[in-house]
Amino acid sequence: MADVSEVPSARERAIVRNRWLLLTPALAILIFAASGPLLITLTYSFLTPGDYGGVEWKFSTDAWFNVILQRDIFDDTLMFADAHLSILWRSVKLSLMTTIGAIILGFPTAYFIATRPKAHRDFWMLLIIIPFWTNLLIRTFAVMELIRNEGTLNTLLMAVGIIDDPIQILYTETAIMIGMLYVYLPLMVLPLYASMERLDFSLVEAGYDLYATRFAVLRRIILPLVKPGLIAGSILVFVPSLGAYVTPRVMGGGKQLMLGNLIELQFGQGRNWPLGAALSITLLAIVMVALIFYVRAAGKEEVPHG
Amino acid sequence: MxxxxxxxxxxxxxxxxxxxxxxxxxxxxxxxxxxxxxxxxxxxxxxxxxxxxxxxxxxxxxxxxxxxxxxxxxxxxxxxxxxxxxxxxxxxxxxxxxxxxxxxxxxxxxxxxxxxxxxxxxxxxxxxxxxxxxxxxxxxxxxxxxxxxxxxxxxxxxxxxxxxxxxxxxxxxxxxxxxxxxxxxxxxxxxxxxxxxxxxxxxxxxxxxxxxxxxxxxxxxxxxxRPAERFVADFIGDTNFIPVEVSQIAGTVAQIKLPSGKMIEARAVEGATGGASTLAVRPEHATLGIAQDALMAGTLKNIVYFGTDTHYHVDLDGADSFVVRAQNTPGNKLDFSVGDAVGITFPPQVGQVLRD
Missing domain, CATH: 3.40.50.300 (P-loop containing nucleotide triphosphate hydrolases)
Structure with a gap:
């Protein structure tokens, strides 16, 4: 029986060949679109910066050296590049806080929507999705309007008499975090909602029936079952936060740089394309490492979702 | 508790x-x-x-x-x-x-x-x-x-x-x-x-x-x-419902008149009233015989064989239908065929007069 089927006929070989032919356009796009820019960036990071931007085709590891280290102008001593490191730390810190904030706000939101009657859920989802469809810049300026010194929040607090002087929120790290939280919250709510909608709520009842308090039901039953959604949401919020450019620019007022802004600076005013390229690859590496750690940690207890 | x-x-x-x-x-x-x-x-x-x-x-x-x-x-x-x-x-x-x-x-x-x-x-x-x-x-x-x-x-x-x-x-x-x-x-x-x-x-x-x-x-x-009412009798098991006249109720015993005009004793559910009422009889409590001397007479319409027992569907002379269930024990062979005139009998105090 095996010796008959193991030899592919001419017809089968033709089918396999045709499949590869049909796949070629898609594969070509994938290969060029995914690895092309990456290879260019990687190449640039090992070249010498040109005088007016661009690169000179001369091999150099200076860019990589400069990512975290710098040489003193006067006595040539090596030291850590404080500016880069603080921007790196700020990016990671704000992205983590944004992710945690998105979980805190997004989890109850998704749970609320998932427990509404089926007919009403679409309406609530629409309220989440409409801002998501709105232009990023407009959304960011809307948040800015809320928190600036003469904005809604401060005016309201002063009118009620809780504060006498406006709280300076805009152009601080808090402002960047609020901005990113608002912009990326739907990316947390959507996957969380998707896994909560599939949650069998008789399991929640079974938990209550077996003497579990509300908190125990949340921790022992709901959380483990919606973990895939929680992981997906966290990744979807953390990754773009880390590379965010527009929000830190607008909300941070150019004073609180994040990695995205630093990279842009090198390609623009800094005229140091190799350093910009090296920083980009660094950002990519951080994202990859974070993802690997996160998926490993989360995947330890395998959850068969049914 | x-x-x-x-x-x-x-x-x-x-x-x-x-x-x-x-x-x-x-x-x-x-x-x-x-x-x-x-x-x-x-x-x-x-x-x-x-x-x-x-x-x-x-x-x-x-x-x-x-x-x-x-x-x-x-x-x-x-x-x-x-x-x-x-x-x-x-x-x-x-x-x-x-x-x-x-x-x-x-x-x-x-x-x-x-x-x-x-x-x-x-x-x-x-x-x-x-x-x-x-x-x-x-x-x-x-x-x-x-x-x-x-x-x-x-x-x-x-x-x-x-x-x-x-x-x-x-x-x-x-x-x-x-x-x-x-x-x-x-x-x-x-x-x-x-x-x-x-x-x-x-x-x-x-x-x-x-x-x-x-x-x-x-x-x-x-x-x-002893189902108390039509719904219970109908939901649990099979039941024949016969419209009857209750002439007298004494405790749990009722004197009733069947549509055929014959009188018989039946059990009465608490709350059953005199006059027009419904009698419930389980199919296995009735027996099929010749029309003569039977409580009710009719025509055999259908015979359905179930292995352990056989169901005989009878069209009563008053247009109602009635099912008799007979166990298929050896020697218990009813020699009737579809279209025969048959009679239905059940002992006194087997039927139940329902509440509604």
Missing amino acids: IEIRNVSKAYGAGKSRFLALDDVSVTIRENEFFTLLGPSGCGKTTLLRTIAGFVDPTDGSVSMNGEDLLKLPPHSRPVNTVFQSYALFPHLTVRQNIAFGLEMLGKPKAEITRTVDDMMALVQMTAMADRQTGQISGGQQQRVALARALAPKPKVLLLDEPLSALDFKLRKDMQIELKRLQTETGITFVFVTHDQEEALTMSDRVAVMKAGSIRQIGSPRDIYD
């Missing part, structure tokens, strides 16, 4: 207001296998969920041994539920599922391990202890759900149509199994089903429900032999 007094549950408001439970009162006794039986939508599950605490009644009281249950949230009530869909936790193993309730009660580790082992032995699932619940069959899931609900040793076990998802053979086995578990553990079982056979074979007492209210409570034999 469980006192349910005048419990009502309304859903919606105004015109769409719907009474899922309509002034239900029932007392469930200690160590009893109590069944709530009725068609879907009759409120039996709502009543069960009221005891469990998932439904808050609009009116009435529910108490257990004198303690008001309605004041307690579901996780504080000394009752456990076997859910219709089992609701096993998919992220936990069989052992972890069974241990869940004990852990929530904060029992010591050693005691949990011991109780879980006992429970797994009780439902014969020891070999499957470390399987995920998705990796075991429906019947095994059923056993795990039972063990999980029994492990915290509740005073009352609530079972919401737990056998409906099983195939016929397995259901038969589980019926016997459930009855055994109830006897062994001494726990009160409140069992919800729409399957009359399940109700009759397992229960100590059955409450037949319709449209949110309990129509009759009694032992399976009471319910089957």
Whole structure:
């Protein structure tokens, strides 16, 4: 029986060949679109910066050296590049806080929507999705309007008499975090909602029936079952936060740089394309490492979702 | 043990207001296998969920041994539920599922391990202890759900149509199994089903429900032999209904006149009235014979063979139809064929005069 089927006929070989032919356009796009820019960036990071931007085709590891280290102008001593490191730390810190904030706000939101009657859920989802469809810049300026010194929040607090002087929120790290939280919250709510909608709520009842308090039901039953959604949401919020450019620019007022802004600076005013390229690859590496750690940690207890 | 007094549950408001439970009162006794039986939508599950605490009644009281249950949230009530869909936790193993309730009660580790082992032995699932619940069959899931609900040793076990998802053979086995578990553990079982056979074979007492209210409570034999009203007689088993004239009722004995004009004694349900009424006769309580001297005469319309017994469908002379069931024992061969004139007879005090 095996010796008959193991030899592919001419017809089968033709089918396999045709499949590869049909796949070629898609594969070509994938290969060029995914690895092309990456290879260019990687190449640039090992070249010498040109005088007016661009690169000179001369091999150099200076860019990589400069990512975290710098040489003193006067006595040539090596030291850590404080500016880069603080921007790196700020990016990671704000992205983590944004992710945690998105979980805190997004989890109850998704749970609320998932427990509404089926007919009403679409309406609530629409309220989440409409801002998501709105232009990023407009959304960011809307948040800015809320928190600036003469904005809604401060005016309201002063009118009620809780504060006498406006709280300076805009152009601080808090402002960047609020901005990113608002912009990326739907990316947390959507996957969380998707896994909560599939949650069998008789399991929640079974938990209550077996003497579990509300908190125990949340921790022992709901959380483990919606973990895939929680992981997906966290990744979807953390990754773009880390590379965010527009929000830190607008909300941070150019004073609180994040990695995205630093990279842009090198390609623009800094005229140091190799350093910009090296920083980009660094950002990519951080994202990859974070993802690997996160998926490993989360995947330890395998959850068969049914 | 469980006192349910005048419990009502309304859903919606105004015109769409719907009474899922309509002034239900029932007392469930200690160590009893109590069944709530009725068609879907009759409120039996709502009543069960009221005891469990998932439904808050609009009116009435529910108490257990004198303690008001309605004041307690579901996780504080000394009752456990076997859910219709089992609701096993998919992220936990069989052992972890069974241990869940004990852990929530904060029992010591050693005691949990011991109780879980006992429970797994009780439902014969020891070999499957470390399987995920998705990796075991429906019947095994059923056993795990039972063990999980029994492990915290509740005073009352609530079972919401737990056998409906099983195939016929397995259901038969589980019926016997459930009855055994109830006897062994001494726990009160409140069992919800729409399957009359399940109700009759397992229960100590059955409450037949319709449209949110309990129509009759009694032992399976009471319910089957002495249905109080047409709905109960019709829902449980097969019944022939004959329009009769009740001339006199003395206690539980009624003198009735059949459509054929013949007089006979029948039993009267409490609350049955004189005048035009309905007589219920079970098909196996009547016998088929020659038309002469029979209580009622008619024409044999159909003969249906069932293996253990045969059903004879007779068109009575008054246009009503009547089914006689005869056991297919050796020597019990009725020599009739379709189209024959036949007579139907049943002894006195076999028919039941219904309430409505």
